Amino acid sequence: MAICLGIESTAHTFGVGIVEDGKVIVNIIDSYKTKKGGMIPFKVADHHVDMCDKVIKKALNKAKIKLKDIDIIAYSQGPGIGHCLRIGAQAARTLSLKLKKPIVPVNHCIAHLEIGSLEKAKDPVLLYASGANTQIIAYEAGKYRIFGETLDMGVGNFLDSFARDLKIGFPGGPVIEKLAKKGKKYIEVPYSVKGMDVSFSGLYTNLKHKINKYKKEDLCYSTQETIFAMLIEVSERAMAHLGKKELLLGGGVACNSRLQEMCRIMCKERKAKCFIPKKEFLIDNGAMIAHLGLKKYKANPKKNTISIEKSVIKPYERTDDVIVNWR
Ligand code: AMP
Numbered sequence: 001m002a003i004c005l006g007i008e009s010t011a012h013t014f015g016v017g018i019v020e021d022g023k024v025i026v027n028i029i030d031s032y033k034t035k036k037g038g039m040i041p042f043k044v045a046d047h048h049v050d051m052c053d054k055v056i057k058k059a060l061n062k063a064k065i066k067l068k069d070i071d072i073i074a075y076s077q078g079p080g081i082g083h084c085l086r087i088g089a090q091a092a093r094t095l096s097l098k099l100k101k102p103i104v105p106v107n108h109c110i111a112h113l114e115i116g117s118l119e120k121a122k123d124p125v126l127l128y129a130s131g132a133n134t135q136i137i138a139y140e141a142g143k144y145r146i147f148g149e150t151l152d153m154g155v156g157n158f159l160d161s162f163a164r165d166l167k168i169g170f171p172g173g174p175v176i177e178k179l180a181k182k183g184k185k186y187i188e189v190p191y192s193v194k195g196m197d198v199s200f201s202g203l204y205t206n207l208k209h210k211i212n213k214y215k216k217e218d219l220c221y222s223t224q225e226t227i228f229a230m231l232i233e234v235s236e237r238a239m240a241h242l243g244k245k246e247l248l249l250g251g252g253v254a255c256n257s258r259l260q261e262m263c264r265i266m267c268k269e270r271k272a273k274c275f276i277p278k279k280e281f282l283i284d285n286g287a288m289i290a291h292l293g294l295k296k297y298k299a300n301p302k303k304n305t306i307s308i309e310k311s312v313i314k315p316y317e318r319t320d321d322v323i324v325n326w327r
């Protein structure tokens with residue numbers, strides 16, 4: 001039996017998860033929040049420094065585990081905000097030195113996909129819809145490959161920017177979802193799918209001109225229907241071309257009930273399975289880092305662990321940069 005402690009710190013969330021042989025024992029997060037503006041990197045990093053000890057202690061207490069019981073330490077290596085990643089990596093190094101335990105680096109986007117195995121997804125196409133990331137990812141020929149992605153902003157960042165213009169607060173996604181439920185009239189807005197990729201900047205500009213001319217509820221409804229249809233179109237095309245029969249959701253935007261409903265309908269129509277993890281595993285969390293860290297360690301302890309000197313961060317790491325040797 002092996003116990004892995006995973007640390008997540010790519011953006012607003014500092015998370016610690018503890019996993020024992022494929023079972024999540026505990027999953028604690030603390031996220032940076034602000035009433036005004038967005039994420040200022042050094043302020044988020046300060047939050048992570050403040051919370052680091054507390055979140056680790058809370059996780060250990062809740063799991064009724066002592067530090068010395070941890071066998072492996074995993075951390076989110078990238079992609080993400082450098083300031084934030086650095087805090088998680090530093091915590092991993094400190095724990096590794098103190099406990100004399102190995103470190104396993106983990107790619108954040110792949111962790112979102114791998115946590116799907118808790119739901120019994122075997123070989124899914126992942127629709128990863130978060131703040132900064134919007135990607136369609138699946139395994140093919142030795143790597144997790146990106147079959148489609150946003151050409152400009154992430155879908156969550158788009159929703160947050162639109163919400164800021166509507167003056168309805170941050171994060172915008174959940175408020176837009178609430179308003180959209182009250183919307184009745186579909187207003188034509190740009191639908192932008194280019195091959196397997198999606199784009200939101202044209203729609204964003206178009207909406208700026210519509211804000212004072214239409215009801216907020218109708219704009220939110222029309223926006224959601226349009227952007228989710230774009231995401232479903234590319235996800236479905238990836239499933240069709242790859243011959244895969246499973247769709248998995250990941251990322252904060254995947255908490256949206258209308259997006260979930262549209263995914264279920266698409267999967268039902270093509271006789272595929274739709275996996276929607278619990279909210280705690282959809283959003284950024286430490287359990288998914290621990291889960292993949294443990295998987296990597298078990299598959300190849302030598303190749304998948306790194307020395308303290310090499311435990312750097314990779315803010316720009318791409319999903320398809322990673323050689324997959326654990327499947
Ligand atoms: P992440 O980057 O994965 O942590 O997700 C954060 C993003 O998810 C933010 O842009 C939020 O606005 C968005 N989000 C959270 N909940 C919802 C929701 N119910 N509907 C749409 N977007 C959401």
Ligand code: MG
Nearest residue numbers: 130251283284
């Ligand atoms: Mg994420």
